[in-house]
Amino acid sequence: MDAKTRNRYQARAKIVKAMAHPSRLFIIDQLAEGERCVCELTDLIGADKSTVSKHLSVLKEAGILEDEKRGLKVYYRLRVKCITRIFSCIEAVVQSNVEANAAVV
Amino acid sequence: MDAKTRNRYQARAKIVKAMAHPSRLFIIDQLAEGERCVCELTDLIGADKSTVSKHLSVLKEAGILEDEKRGLKVYYRLRVKCITRIFSCIEAVVQSNVEANAAVV
């Protein structure tokens, strides 16, 4: 694999890695419906706000989210909408796994 | 977040996490064109064959790939085809990041 190819896949992996966590996938799903402040997401997820804040910064750093401060609150939203389309295929794999497991039992 | 929701996102994260590595994204891309044996992928990637074998088992364990042994060789292929469609959106984020960086400079 040459350097150019490696760079291309590293750039892609950075994005995928940023999504590779239950809370972060949940955040993406929530933001598909519109912007949310950190406090709302913290309530929904039920983790420490510092933890949620770090998840959000991972997604922002990857270019998936953008934020905007208004008053005391910081609102996050999706920067590239198509992200949500990914879920349909992920869900297809999940379903396929469920069926495979059912077949074994 | 209730237990059911948490389980759903954990299942999804398992799949996304399995893809979250440059070599594994490369493997998925290669297999989109048809099955490959471990030796071919090892050559293409240029890592130790034990490393490639482990990447493949991560993808298989997640339900993304399936394998078949024929003679001495083990062939891997995509189990759920739609996985490849994910790349178009990932690439959109990558491009968006490139443009944002260009704007800064």
Add this chain to the structure above:
DNA sequence: TTGCTGATTGGTATTATAGCCAACAAGATC
């Protein structure tokens, strides 16, 4: 049987990730 090829598994060192608490920063409100 012996040896060869292709692939997996075990061991290990290095590095990255996750989550909490505590401390701090930025606005709003009194």
Add this chain to the structure above:
DNA sequence: GATCTTGTTGGCTATAATACCAATCAGCAA
């Protein structure tokens, strides 16, 4: 200014991921 609310950052520990080498396993062939 004092204080409350909302978020971020630093520090820490625990856990997971990565990659290599070495050893092993499985199938083929001499």
